[in-house]
Amino acid sequence: MTFADLLRVRPGTRPDLDSIDPRGTPGFDGDKDAAGDRLDVLRDELTDFQERLWAEKRQGLLVVLQALDAGGKDGLISKVVTAFNPQGTRVTSFGVPTEEELRHDFLWRIHAATPGRGRVGVFNRSQYEDVLVVRVNELVPREAWEPRYAQINAFEAGLAQNGTRIVKFYLHISRAEQKERFEQRLANPEKHWKWSSGDLEARAKWDDYLAAYTDALERCSTDVAPWYVIPADRKWYRDLAVAEILAETARDMNPQWPEAEEDLSGITIPD
Ligand code: AMP
Ligand code: MG
Numbered sequence: 001m002t003f004a005d006l007l008r009v010r011p012g013t014r015p016d017l018d019s020i021d022p023r024g025t026p027g028f029d030g031d032k033d034a035a036g037d038r039l040d041v042l043r044d045e046l047t048d049f050q051e052r053l054w055a056e057k058r059q060g061l062l063v064v065l066q067a068l069d070a071g072g073k074d075g076l077i078s079k080v081v082t083a084f085n086p087q088g089t090r091v092t093s094f095g096v097p098t099e100e101e102l103r104h105d106f107l108w109r110i111h112a113a114t115p116g117r118g119r120v121g122v123f124n125r126s127q128y129e130d131v132l133v134v135r136v137n138e139l140v141p142r143e144a145w146e147p148r149y150a151q152i153n154a155f156e157a158g159l160a161q162n163g164t165r166i167v168k169f170y171l172h173i174s175r176a177e178q179k180e181r182f183e184q185r186l187a188n189p190e191k192h193w194k195w196s197s198g199d200l201e202a203r204a205k206w207d208d209y210l211a212a213y214t215d216a217l218e219r220c221s222t223d224v225a226p227w228y229v230i231p232a233d234r235k236w237y238r239d240l241a242v243a244e245i246l247a248e249t250a251r252d253m254n255p256q257w258p259e260a261e262e263d264l265s266g267i268t269i270p271d
Pocket of ligand 2: 069070194196
């Protein structure tokens with residue numbers, strides 16, 4: 001079984017997050033060093049893929065990252081996403097919507113950030129916040145968020161039909177691991193900027209968040225835009241598993257070097 005097969009939320013099934021061990025390492029029985037060696041190989045593969053994607057200009061890749069606070073999105077971006085050339089890659093972080101964004105439908109700002117052909121787009125938070133934080137904190141009534149699952153699925157299907165490959169990762173950490181990471185942040189002045197007063201509020205609603213995540217994973221894991229649940233207490237496994245799935249996706253997309261526009265065989269370069 002591949003990492004994608006092991007970690008994908010099969011469309012139509014309801015994942016039981018309580019039964020997925022955040023410290024688990026499904027599909028890998030090596031240690032941290034072995035994972036690091038493998039990650040180096042995968043990074044090279046992803047670099048080569050992105051160059052071909054950029055040259056081919058026929059498909060785009062959208063990577064969606066979601067997690068609870070301190071779930072490791074930033075670390076994953078610096079360890080794995082950096083395999084892609086910045087020319088051709090854009091990471092977009094979605095925070096509290098601006099006034100202007102709130103005057104539009106929730107997908108407006110999302111659509112504007114999707115990758116065009118030849119590009120990789122990475123979402124640090126995403127359209128899913130509108131069925132997660134928005135639902136848990138009742139920022140809009142149920143009548144407003146309930147239809148969003150279907151709206152998201154239609155939106156993602158449309159992107160896919162227009163040449164965008166979509167993969168979505170939920171980084172699954174335990175309550176104990178979040179506590180430890182929060183404590184490390186508080187103990188290190190260089191990490192204080194990451195602390196937000198809302199972090200404890202969200203932690204207090206842990207069960208509500210997991211319920212909202214479970215619904216999003218169940219309702220929005222589709223053939224064209226699958227969700228993967230990544231056990232993420234061990235950072236090295238998180239990075240490895242995401243890189244493996246990205247590499248599998250890259251092999252499947254298999255972008256091709258374009259042909260030269262003219263016959264180059266007779267060209268000589270003047271001195
Ligand atoms: P951070 O990722 O730590 O910079 O925090 C961004 C904050 O923006 C998080 O608390 C998110 O829950 C919040 N956020 C992101 N998208 C939305 C949204 N659509 N509505 C309300 N809050 C959001
Ligand atoms: Mg934060």
